[in-house]
Amino acid sequence: MYDNNPVVPEGYSPIPPGKVANVVTFLEMRTRPAQLPGLPELPLSLVRLGPQNLDIYRHLFREVGEDWLWVSMLEIGDEEVRGILANPSVETYALRDGDSDIGLVELDFRVTGECEVVYFGVIKDAIGKGTGRLLMNQAIAKAWAQPIDRFWLHTCTFDHPAAMGFYQRSGFKPYKLMVEVHDDPRLMGLLPKTAAPHVPLL
Numbered sequence: 001m002y003d004n005n006p007v008v009p010e011g012y013s014p015i016p017p018g019k020v021a022n023v024v025t026f027l028e029m030r031t032r033p034a035q036l037p038g039l040p041e042l043p044l045s046l047v048r049l050g051p052q053n054l055d056i057y058r059h060l061f062r063e064v065g066e067d068w069l070w071v072s073m074l075e076i077g078d079e080e081v082r083g084i085l086a087n088p089s090v091e092t093y094a095l096r097d098g099d100s101d102i103g104l105v106e107l108d109f110r111v112t113g114e115c116e117v118v119y120f121g122v123i124k125d126a127i128g129k130g131t132g133r134l135l136m137n138q139a140i141a142k143a144w145a146q147p148i149d150r151f152w153l154h155t156c157t158f159d160h161p162a163a164m165g166f167y168q169r170s171g172f173k174p175y176k177l178m179v180e181v182h183d184d185p186r187l188m189g190l191l192p193k194t195a196a197p198h199v200p201l202l
Helices: 049-069 079-087 133-143 163-169
Strands: 019-029 045-048 088-095 100-108 114-122 151-155 173-183
Touching: 019 163, 049 079, 049 088, 049 100, 049 114, 049 163, 079 088, 088 133, 114 133, 114 173, 133 151, 163 173
Parallel strands: 114 151
Antiparallel strands: 019 151, 019 173, 045 088, 088 100, 100 114
């Protein structure tokens, strides 16, 4: 549970050793965009992943998220992950280029009338080539194909520096800030110590 009226200390706050801290921005879209941003013609396809695709999902989660300190799926076991992939209210897709998976998006419809983008990203070599735009356009279309009135996500200061602008150009509007503090997954052995070089390892 989050306190809607927290007392936040002014100025600097020390972070204990072994922890990392980032500022999280929550963004939402209340109506379907009348027109989606244009994108180049790319020979890519979107493939839905199910529990039988656990290995693909695990690999993509690491490859897409390692530099941004994605960790939540690394902390849970295979059966729990399979349960998420099997849930009919959670849609998980790989963006595929021929035989290679280059992007991941997960849409969570478990709250009535809402869709959350739980994970969104493309691999390092695909950044800046229009693949992210194609993936987001597909996500927007799939989200608003369902009876929702709110489509939302969050990004943070660990993410790619272009992420905030990308989401806003996609039609999302910021509405809330939070500060997140958690154990550094690199020190827990969940990610290599070389991950996320833009986040100091202390």
